[in-house]
Amino acid sequence: MKTTNPLARLLRQSPFKPLQEHMRVVAKCVAEFMPLFEALFERDQNRVKEIAEKIDKIESEADAIKNGLRLNLPKTIFLPVARPDLLVLISEQDSIADSVENIAGILTVREMEVPEAMRALLMELIQATIDTFNKALKVIEELDELLEVGFRGKYSSIVTDMVVDLKQTEEITDDLAKELDRILFSLEDQLKPVSVILWYKLIKEIGEVANHSENVGDRILSFLAQ
Template sequence: MLSTNPMAALFGKSPFKPLQQHMRCVIGCVREVPPLFEALIGHDQREVNAQKVRIFTKENEADAIKNELRVHLPRSLLLAVDRRDLLELLAIQDSIADVAQDIAGLLVERRMEVPEGMAEPLTRFVARCVATCEQAHSIVEQLDELLETGFRGREVEKVEAMIVELGHMETDTDLMAISLSQALFAREDDIKPVSVMFWYQLIQWLGNLADGAEKVGDRLRLLIAR
């Protein structure tokens, strides 16, 4: 009798297919963050609100896949990797979409104005954080090839190199966050204290996108090592 569980059917082909499907939703959510800040910098609150809706919609799609995966992840099926590893990777991926949602929510709940002189470095910072998430997505898309090679050989070397590059990219975002925070604090006498606080929070949250991406790479490095 054929299984009526769509997730189980996916796992029958590969333990990574649902994770890849989830990560595609996550990266779709993250890709909406640069247009969100473009609208903010351009003083287009209507577009900020529209981007918030897009981000929330895509985050909800990622949540739906996450919940289905958690409920239907086979317990008895012999998987190529430990069930706990899959669930931990799923949680890390999902945290990235959650952060994007938090950022969008704040920019709608509180009208924010970009401090003078911060628009250009902020745009570069956002782009680098998103690129770091894109790198994590690219690595997750390599999981089927890893499975086919039995987690050995050139494919492992390729993925490990991608993970190393991911770490370098996340380090870049750390340095950019420090620079942006310094620029913010240099102007704190000209900005309302509460605005300084919220901008500092936004910088931290943007950095958390890249942090989450690096954690995906770290978890996959452990998975490969096993």
Template sequence: MVTSNPFSAIFGRSPFQPLLEHIVKVDDCAEQLLPFFETTLAGDWTQAGIHRENITRLEHEADDLKTELRLNLPNTMFLPVSRSDLLDLISAQDKIANKARDISGIMMGRKMQVPDALAPSMRDYLRTSVACVNQAREALEELKGLLESGFGRAVSDVIDNLVRELHHLEHQVDSQQVAVRRRLFELEATLPPVDVMFLYRVIDGIADLSDRAERVGDRLQVMTAK
């Protein structure tokens, strides 16, 4: 296929395809939190354990991809973005999978069941946070298209729009976090204090998940602005 992209000759050796493969793995890892959470609500710890194993496996696979990319990224290559930006991006992506693993680890380790009165808002909160990761993946897919089109202005605009939507979702997560924490505060007197402490850790972890997805979007904006 003939293309006007000046980087097409070296695209086969470019790190952008591995970066995309990595964010797909990271996104799959975060997505597993949704069925994992549902099985914890149902008290089905056997099935929750299966989802937890999937999360751990996907996190390890993402980690392997990260290591492979770092080891094989040349010190000198005529790319439209800097090597340090690429390394920052892979690190930001990897932290999303790490956080998904941590959230499931806390809940699985304690066999934590979210109180019924808190469950609906927690479910929506988690879904929005995972949607942030989905949006980061979509933005990176568009970046690959941006490179293939030679940094066309229209595609740059698409990236900006996707990242703006990511920021909107992250702000929604922030608002949901406030509401969930407020509701948990109202329930504290009816719950064991240790359970309350770990519930707050999970709530904060879900917020961290969206924060890390937002950082991926920020890195993509920086890369396409240069």
């Protein structure tokens, strides 16, 4: 009997197709990252809430794909990589969307003022985080080609170099986040305690987007090492 389940059809083509589809949905979340903070900088709280609602809907779409993959990923047929590794990979991808949603949620709970001393560095951090994610997305888009060459040969070396580049970009986000923490620490006496707590949380959560993006690259390296 032919299945009408679109995810099952994708899995028959390649276990990586749903992973790629999921990552593209996660990319829609990340695409709202900069507009979200631009609205914050402009103190347009209505726009912040609109974007947060959009992110919430996209994240739910990503969750649906993740859950569908977990339910439909075969346990008995041969897979090019171990089933648990695929599940860990999609969880890392999904955590990126979760972190973006968490950030949007914080910004809707309280109307946050951006301290002048943090503005430029904060935008640098956001852009570096987006760059880190985009490099992870590019790696995921290469999975079909890796499958064709059996995760070996010259092409695997190219992907390895892509992951190394991804990790270097993530290190930049780490440095920027640490510097923002230092600036925030110097401003603590000038800000309301709740604002200080939420800004530390926001900086950490922005860093998580980059961290999970790096973890996606690390999972691909583990595939290449098998």
